[in-house]
Amino acid sequence: MTTVFHRAPKRTLPVAVAGDGIEIIDSTGKRYIDASGGAAVSCLGHSNQRVIDAIKRQAQQLAYAHSSFFTTQPAEELADWLVERAPRGLGHAYFVSGGSEAVEAALKLARQYFVEKGEPERRHFIARRQSYHGNTLGALAIGGNAWRREPFLPMLIEAHHVSPCYAYREQREGESDAAFTQRLADELESKILELGPQTVAAFIAETVVGATAGAVPPVRDYFRKIRAVCDKYGVLLILDEIMSGMGRTGYLYACEEEGVAPDLLTIAKGLGAGYQPIGATLVSDKIYDTIVGGSGFFQHGHTYIGHATACAAALEVQHAIAEENLLDNVKARGEQLRALLREHYAQHEFIGDVRGRGLFVGVELVQDRASKSPFASELALNAAIKREAMQLGLMVYPMGGTIDGATGDHVLLAPPFICTARDIENIVSRLTDAIESALRAAGVR
Numbered sequence: 224m225t226t227v228f229h230r231a232p233k234r235t236l237p238v239a240v241a242g243d244g245i246e247i248i249d250s251t252g253k254r255y256i257d258a259s260g261g262a263a264v265s266c267l268g269h270s271n272q273r274v275i276d277a278i279k280r281q282a283q284q285l286a287y288a289h290s291s292f293f294t295t296q297p298a299e300e301l302a303d304w305l306v307e308r309a310p311r312g313l314g315h316a317y318f319v320s321g322g323s324e325a326v327e328a329a330l331k332l333a334r335q336y337f338v339e340k341g342e343p344e345r346r347h348f349i350a351r352r353q354s355y356h357g358n359t360l361g362a363l364a365i366g367g368n369a370w371r372r373e374p375f376l377p378m379l380i381e382a383h384h385v386s387p388c389y390a391y392r393e394q395r396e397g398e399s400d401a402a403f404t405q406r407l408a409d410e411l412e413s414k415i416l417e418l419g420p421q422t423v424a425a426f427i428a429e430t431v432v433g434a435t436a437g438a439v440p441p442v443r444d445y446f447r448k449i450r451a452v453c454d455k456y457g458v459l460l461i462l463d464e465i466m467s468g469m470g471r472t473g474y475l476y477a478c479e480e481e482g483v484a485p486d487l488l489t490i491a492k493g494l495g496a497g498y499q500p501i502g503a504t505l506v507s508d509k510i511y512d513t514i515v516g517g518s519g520f521f522q523h524g525h526t527y528i529g530h531a532t533a534c535a536a537a538l539e540v541q542h543a544i545a546e547e548n549l550l551d552n553v554k555a556r557g558e559q560l561r562a563l564l565r566e567h568y569a570q571h572e573f574i575g576d577v578r579g580r581g582l583f584v585g586v587e588l589v590q591d592r593a594s595k596s597p598f599a600s601e602l603a604l605n606a607a608i609k610r611e612a613m614q615l616g617l618m619v620y621p622m623g624g625t626i627d628g629a630t631g632d633h634v635l636l637a638p639p640f641i642c643t644a645r646d647i648e649n650i651v652s653r654l655t656d657a658i659e660s661a662l663r664a665a666g667v668r
Contacts, residue, residue, distance in 0.1 A: 237613075242269020245639045245646060247618070255613065256638075258650045259620035263433065263466040263583065263637035266493040266549075267540060274498045274539045281535035290529040297534035304541055305505065308475055310484035314508040317521070318501065318529045322465035322491035323357030325502040326427075329487040330361050331523045333425040333459050336510045339517035345424040349414055349458075351387040353628065355435040356427060356463050365427055368435045369628035383418065385410045387432065388441045391576045391587065392595070392626060400442045408448035415456050425459035425486075426452075430477040433466035436625055437585025437633030438578055446481040459486040459510075465502070466583070469493035470544055470640060473554040473581035480580070486510060496540045499533035549640040556642050557581040563651045573598075573662060584636040587625060588658075597631040598667070600624070605632040607661035614660075617653040634658075 229236065237249040245268045246254045257265055267274065281297060288295055302316040317332075319325050330348065337345040350356065354367040363372060364379035367387075372379065386393055386407055394403045415423050426449065432439035446462075453460045462485040467477040471493055474480050478488070487510070491502030514521055527533070544550065561577055561584055568574035568586070575589035590598045598604050605621035612619050625631030638650060662668045 244268045244270060245642060253616060255616050255618050256646070256650060256653065257618045258636050258638045258654070259618050260493075260637045260639055261497060261618075262492065262620060263471060263635070264492045264497040266470060266640045267496045267498075267543060268639040268641050269497075271496070271498070271540075271543065273543055274496065274536055277539035278498060278532055278536050281532045286532050287527075287530055289526070290524070295529065295531040295534065297531050297538055298529040301534045301538045301541075304538060305490075305503065309505055310476060310478055310488070312484050312486075312507045312509070313488060313505040315506045315511045317504045317506060318534060319491075319503065319525060320500045320527045320530070320533070321502045322489065323359040323362045324525060325465065325489035325491055325504045326357045326362040326365075326463060327359050328504040328523060329427070329461050329489050330365065330425075332487060332504065332506060332510055332514075332521065333461065335522060336459070336513050337424055339513050342421070344422050347381070347383060347418050347423045349383045349385060349411065349418075349423065349426045351428055352384045353387055353389070353432070353435050353626075354384075354427075354429060354463075355433065356429075357465070368624070370624050371628070383414060385414050387436070387439070388445045389432070389436060389439050390442050391439075391578065394442070401444070404442050404445040404448050407445065408452050411449060412452045412455075415452070415458060420456040420458075423456065423458050425461050427461040427463060429463045429465075429467065430481065431467035431472055431580055431583060433583075434620070434622060434635065435628075437587060437622070437635045438580070438583045438637075439585065440578060440580050441481065446478065446483040450483050461485060461487040461489070463489050465489055465491045466637070467580075469541075470550050470553055471581055471583045471637065473550055473557060475550070477580070494540070495533060495537040498540065499530070499536040500527075501530065501533040501537050544640065552642070553581045553640050556638075556644070556647055557584065559644060559647050560584055560636065560638075560651070563647065567651060567655055573658075573667065579636075582636075582638055582640065582642070585633050586636070586654075587631070587633045597626060598665075600630050602665045602667075604661060604665055604667075605634070607664050608632075608634055608657055611660040611664070612653065612657035615653045615657055617650065617657060619654060619657070 241248040352367040356362045365382045468490045486507045488505040495501040576587040605623040620635040
């Protein structure tokens with residue numbers, strides 16, 4: 224019996240007792256390769272001594288000071304480090320404890336910016352179908368995952384959704400990349416015009432889609448066209464890089480590869496690599512200056528914003544990534560991972576797509592490759608893959624509802640940046656065995 228209210232109380236979970244590099248060890252001594260970084264979090268693995276030492280030093284000196292009374296050196300240094308490397312125009316960092324909080328802060332900053340600017344009628348937020356931006360009420364409201372939203376609909380603010388840049392499912396036969404992205408940009412513009420340009424505050428999107436669809440990268444020039452539409456109507460662009468940021472795609476900020484700078488950028492997960500809970504919202508100078516020059520106060524806050532120990536840990540994580548040239552390894556191992564998966568599944572009748580960037584990779588399963596039809600949701604194939612993978616000592620992040628929140632199955636892979644070539648081979652081998660076992664258990668084989 225347990226007094227912990229677990230996510231799925233009917234399941235019995237193994238007890239994690241130790242971490243060793245890219246592996247987690249349970250109380251029986253069994254080892255699990257963490258091929259998903261938990262939820263794309265553990266980018267440095269589970270036993271990085273330099274980060275552990277940084278936490279110890281900070282906790283011994285000053286663990287916590289409330290941000291309404293003090294700033295701290297770790298917070299100041301971490302903000303400087305992030306801003307110096309951020310896309311143009313992002314001049315300040317607002318620290319929180321995780322991804323959902325970062326998105327909540329971004330939504331409130333967008334709203335307050337327009338209130339202070341004298342445009343209080345701007346209240347609408349537009350996102351994309353099958354997006355996920357967090358589980359707090361504001362973040363859940365703008366997210367586009369129907370399954371997550373449905374129980375809480377009476378509590379959610381109004382939000383609006385347009386089509387995702389999901390080439391495997393949404394790009395029409397014979398449609399060029401340019402035509403596809405233009406169609407999506409036109410759809411966003413039509414939605415803005417439908418709502419009334421003077422009433423739209425922001426458009427929010429994951430730079431590379433994470434949990435709900437499985438590492439879906441944008442088609443080339445998509446975000447450039449989206450940025451142009453936003454600029455045309457004075458709409459803010461919020462990029463959610465909770466999962467895809469902080470080196471996960473091979474770039475510190477995933478939007479670097481797009482050549483686009485947002486007005487607000489949310490980060491978490493890989494920021495602190497799981498060693499401490501931390502997230503951040505990076506804020507453009509125009510938003511910061513408008514609020515400072517107006518009320519002079521952001522009407523928002525949480526107890527643990529700017530937590531000194533969390534900031535010290537995150538700063539050391541980022542120093543480790545930079546000094547050990549781990550982004551180069553992310554790119555190399557990511558190319559290896561996708562190549563091996565495509566080689567293994569080139570003729571696999573039930574693998575429809577392998578996609579992603581860096582060490583952020585998705586494998587989508589289909590019942591029929593030609594039609595791309597999904598398996599029946601009743602089979603819960605994604606859950607079977609997770610179960611079989613755990614039996615084989617492999618942690619992956621499968622999910623269902625890939626297509627519309629109800630149907631479709633995919634597996635998300637996000638292994639630590641410290642992976643070796645041999646580690647990648649082991650991950651692919653165990654994943655292949657897990658998928659085959661799950662297909663047999665589901666009666667498909």
